[in-house]
Amino acid sequence: MKNDINVRKLHNAGISxxxxxxxxxxxxxxxxxxxxxxxxxxxxxxxxxxxxxxxxLCNFGHYTEKQLKQxxxxxxxxxxxxxxxxxxxxxxxxxNLPPSLQSMNLxxxxxxNLELDWx
Numbered sequence: 001m002k003n004d005i006n007v008r009k010l011h012n013a014g015i016s017x018x019x020x021x022x023x024x025x026x027x028x029x030x031x032x033x034x035x036x037x038x039x040x041x042x043x044x045x046x047x048x049x050x051x052x053x054x055x056x057l058c059n060f061g062h063y064t065e066k067q068l069k070q071x072x073x074x075x076x077x078x079x080x081x082x083x084x085x086x087x088x089x090x091x092x093x094x095x096n097l098p099p100s101l102q103s104m105n106l107x108x109x110x111x112x113n114l115e116l117d118w119x
Contacts, residue, residue, distance in 0.1 A: 015053070022056040031078065035071045038063045 011017055026034075044060035046052040052062065063071070 015057075019055045019057055026056055031071060031074050035068070035075055038068060038071070 038061050041059070041061035044052050044058050044062055047058065047060070047062045052058050052060075056062075
């Protein structure tokens with residue numbers, strides 16, 4: 001490729017570069033987002049016939065029913081992990097903080113006698 005700014009712009013705007021970039025960036029996407037997007041799409045006739053030149057930029061779905069079910073399992077596992085992590089965080093939250101930063105127990109505060117004699 002010629003080292004020229006206009007050639008680079010044309011290459012970067014082209015379909016081959018755009019699909020390669022989308023394919024690379026797809027692995028960092030949230031599986032929930034991917035699953036929601038793929039559920040909305042109809043199956044791509046070209047892809048299932050053999051080849052779709054639009055690849056990930058296609059407006060139609062490229063996932064089979066089996067792949068969608070696998071993606072659903074991944075999403076459900078992530079939800080379980082997040083809920084477990086959230087519960088453990090809430091349980092450990094009080095014990096990890098110093099007393100001055102822990103949340104106050106209002107029932108215990110009402111029982112305390114604030115009228116003390118000083119000195």
